[in-house]
Amino acid sequence: MGITVLRLGHRPIRDKRVTTHLFLAARAFGADRGIYSGVKDRGLEETLARVCLEWGGSFRVEYAESWRKVVKEWSGKVVHLTMYGVPFRDVIPAIRDDSAEKLIIVGGEKVPSEAYSLADWNVSVTSQPHSEVSALALFLHEYFEGQELDKKFDGARLRVVPQERGKKVVTITSP
Amino acid sequence: MGITVLRLGHRPIRDKRVTTHLFLAARAFGADRGIYSGVKDRGLEETLARVCLEWGGSFRVEYAESWRKVVKEWSGKVVHLTMYGVPFRDVIPAIRDDSAEKLIIVGGEKVPSEAYSLADWNVSVTSQPHSEVSALALFLHEYFEGQELDKKFDGARLRVVPQERGKKVVTITSP
Numbered sequence: 364m365g366i367t368v369l370r371l372g373h374r375p376i377r378d379k380r381v382t383t384h385l386f387l388a389a390r391a392f393g394a395d396r397g398i399y400s401g402v403k404d405r406g407l408e409e410t411l412a413r414v415c416l417e418w419g420g421s422f423r424v425e426y427a428e429s430w431r432k433v434v435k436e437w438s439g440k441v442v443h444l445t446m447y448g449v450p451f452r453d454v455i456p457a458i459r460d461d462s463a464e465k466l467i468i469v470g471g472e473k474v475p476s477e478a479y480s481l482a483d484w485n486v487s488v489t490s491q492p493h494s495e496v497s498a499l500a501l502f503l504h505e506y507f508e509g510q511e512l513d514k515k516f517d518g519a520r521l522r523v524v525p526q527e528r529g530k531k532v533v534t535i536t537s538p
Numbered sequence: 539m540g541i542t543v544l545r546l547g548h549r550p551i552r553d554k555r556v557t558t559h560l561f562l563a564a565r566a567f568g569a570d571r572g573i574y575s576g577v578k579d580r581g582l583e584e585t586l587a588r589v590c591l592e593w594g595g596s597f598r599v600e601y602a603e604s605w606r607k608v609v610k611e612w613s614g615k616v617v618h619l620t621m622y623g624v625p626f627r628d629v630i631p632a633i634r635d636d637s638a639e640k641l642i643i644v645g646g647e648k649v650p651s652e653a654y655s656l657a658d659w660n661v662s663v664t665s666q667p668h669s670e671v672s673a674l675a676l677f678l679h680e681y682f683e684g685q686e687l688d689k690k691f692d693g694a695r696l697r698v699v700p701q702e703r704g705k706k707v708v709t710i711t712s713p
Contacts, residue, residue, distance in 0.1 A: 381555050384669030391668040414667055447698055447705040452687070479703050489687060490698035492589055493566040494559030497675035500668070504676060512627070512664060523622055523665035528654050530622040 365464050366394040366506075368499065371430050371478065372471040373401035384496045385469060386411050390422035392503035393511035394467070397422070400430035401471070419519025430468075431477065439464030440483045444498045445474065448485030455505050458484060467502070469495045540639050541569040541681075543674065546605050546653070547646040548576035559671045560644060561586050565597035567678035568686035569642070572597070575605035576646070594694025605643075606652065614639030615658045619673045620649065623660035630680050633659060642677070644670045 368389040373382050382404075386397040390411075397411070403426045411424045427433045434441055440463040458465070468478055479485055488498040503511060524531040543564040548557050557579075561572040565586075572586070578601045586599045602608045609616055615638040633640070643653055654660055663673040678686060699706040 377555070380552070381559065384556065384671060387666075387668040388672040391664050391666040392672070418666055445705075447701055447707075449700050449702055450687075452684075476704070479705075485702060487698070487700055489566050490700060491562075491566040491593055491691065493562040493675070494671045496559060496669045496671040497563040497567070500672035500676055501679060504679070509627075512625075516666065523662070525624050525662055525665060526622055527624055527660060529651070530620075530654075532622075 365396070366467060366503070367396040367398060367465070368394050368467050368469060369430060369433055370397065370399040370469050370471070371401065371474060373399045373404060373407070374471070375402050375404040375406070378471060379404065379407060381494075381496065382407055383410055385499060386424055387414060388496050388500045389503070390415070390420060392500050393507050393514055394503065395422060397424040398427050398433055399424065400427050400433070417519070417521050419516030421517070431481075434466065434468070434481045437466045439466060441466045441468060441481060443468040443478050443482035443485045444488065444495065444502060445470065445479070445485055446487050446490050446492060448487040451486050451488050451502055451505060454484055454486055455502075459506060467499065469499055471495075540571070541642060541678070542571040542573060542640070543569050543642050543644060544605060544608055545572065545574040545644050545646070546576065546649060548574045548579060548582070549646070550577050550579040550581070553646060554579065554582060556669075556671065557582055558585055560674060561599055562589060563671050563675045564678070565590070565595060567675050568682050568689055569678065570597060572599040573602050573608055574599065575602050575608070592694070592696050594691030596692070606656075609641065609643065609653075609656045612641045614641060616641045616643060616656060618643040618653050618657035618660045619663065619670065619677060620645065620654070620660055621662050621665050621667060623662040625665075626661050626663050626677055626680060629659055629661055630677075634681060642674065644674055646670075
């Protein structure tokens with residue numbers, strides 16, 4: 364059951380770093396793919412492509428002009444993360460038990476009300492304002508029951524060797 | 539055992555939204571206080587103050603000219619979140635068992651190497667690049683064992699009533 368994260372309404376200047384963080388979190392916590400709507404942003408795509416090249420794995424990001432089209436043509440199920448939805452821990456078991464591919468909609472500043480009606484589940488990660496980055500990370504962490512933390516990223520050129528002090532990064536060379 | 543989040547090297551233009559998200563996540567996931575160094579940013583402080591006024595609780599943010607001074611004068615223990623540190627689930631039990639007040643250092647782009655040596659624990663939330671926002675949220679979620687999700691925010695003027703579709707926000711008026 365793969366996971367695709369759909370970021371709505373990206374604006375290159377205002378959202379660049381938050382959208383980058385969002386997709387990096389998506390990748391780190393086990394999603395397979397990112398799609399964003401709004402304004403096309405080559406810089407965003409290049410940053411993500413570079414990280415994936417260096418740190419491995421098959422996560423990729425693409426642009427979609429119409430988020431509605433992505434959602435309406437989605438053959439699996441749709442989760443919309445919103446602080447107004449149902450608490451995530453109440454619905455994650457049902458979402459996990461459903462074997463369909465999942466599309467996770469993550470809004471920006473203004474989410475069209477259509478997103479709420481198109482989603483199979485409107486899900487909140489707390490009903491407090493915080494960040495789409497933390498909401499997505501917590502959702503994936505609970506969805507994968509922490510197993511995403513053991514994920515291997517194939518083809519990495521760089522790998523961190525955890526240290527109590529300082530940094531140790533090894534460069535992996537192909538045989 | 540209270541938790542204070544110390545954000546290093548804030549730059550108002552580049553970091554505004556990420557630092558805002560970071561402190562909102564800190565508040566939503568159970569931290570008590572935020573401190574930031576770098577460049578003083580009234581807009582950031584006002585945004586946080588407004589959220590706290592509307593959504594309740596006692597979280598507050600303040601500026602510190604010298605992060606080193608904050609760390610060196612800290613009477614409790616210091617956790618530094620970094621992708622180069624020890625996996626969080628390996629060390630959180632020890633951090634939780636320690637009854638001291640905790641200061642959690644969260645870096646920006648460039649973290650001075652001193653942060654690694656001043657910290658009692660250098661902790662990673664995955665060794666992959668993602669976001670300080672997701673790292674902090676996951677750390678707090680594991681640290682509080684999910685109990686932060688039941689936190690009540692006293693004095694809130696607004697409260698979300700979770701819905702399967704749409705938004706419901708109630709305004710709380712004082713008696």
